Amino acid sequence: MMLGDPETVAAQIRMRLPKLTPLEGKVAGDILARKDINDDTPLKDVAEKSSVSEAMVVKVAKKLGFAGFREFRKGLIEYYKSDAAALHTEISNDDTSSEIVQKVFRTSMQALEETFAIFDLAAFDRAADYLHRAKQRDFYGFGGSAQIARDARHKFLRIGLRGSVFDDAHMMLMSASLLEPEDVVTAFSHSGETSILLEAVQLARKNGARVIAFTNYHDSTLAQTADVVLCSTAENSALLGENATARIAQLNLLDALFVATAQRDRAAADANLIKTMSAVSKKRER
The missing domain is CATH 3.40.50.10490 (Glucose-6-phosphate isomerase like protein; domain 1)
Incomplete structure (x- = not known):
């Protein structure tokens, strides 16, 4: 994958999910859900968090369009820093009405921002x-x-x-x-x-x-x-x-x-x- 606009990274990953097996899809989902990945996060840590081998993580990265784990990690780090990534926050059971409205609107805004980023x-x-x-x-x-x-x-x-x-x-x-x-x-x-x-x-x-x-x-x-x-x-x-x-x-x-x-x-x-x-x-x- 050619890394450019950080907002396209998660979108490009999601669009490739149908190519993955159920296990590979779970690994991709686990990694996307993490917000703590940084330049020092080792491949071993990512593999252990998903209970799979390091080879499986590398395989998933390549099927998602990256050259390997390092490029995958770099893309995720850049994406997490983007404005679009910050828009989505999961709804919790104790959210107030105000928080619910904000989260629903911001999630929709994220979908619009990222769809626009991959627009053909x-x-x-x-x-x-x-x-x-x-x-x-x-x-x-x-x-x-x-x-x-x-x-x-x-x-x-x-x-x-x-x-x-x-x-x-x-x-x-x-x-x-x-x-x-x-x-x-x-x-x-x-x-x-x-x-x-x-x-x-x-x-x-x-x-x-x-x-x-x-x-x-x-x-x-x-x-x-x-x-x-x-x-x-x-x-x-x-x-x-x-x-x-x-x-x-x-x-x-x-x-x-x-x-x-x-x-x-x-x-x-x-x-x-x-x-x-x-x-x-x-x-x-x-």
């Missing part, structure tokens, strides 16, 4: 081009991801770009079977490993449709299948969960993508926005 502008521009030119826009997602898909459809309809949301397995596969090369699927999946969504995405690709993936893991199966990957990242929280804060980052990515797509034909977007706003404005009158 070239992929973002390709995604906006695909959505702008698409004949049909289908949005796929299950559970919490389906809510993001619905938000996407709502946003694009406001500017006259029609799309459909599919959050049912059979409907998703039916959608994918009818897609053509002029069409685009935007798939939302935190893990990037939801089997039925992957089946639908692979069918869509087989039929020539472009696929845009919103996911937390760049090495996930969904990311490897997609034409364009827009990655979020979030630190795991025992109570909030990783998905909750990653969703905040994905919604911000979606907002930016919506604006960029609208900018491809701003005159048409503005004209359609006036129409759609006018159509619903009377419902707000009393």
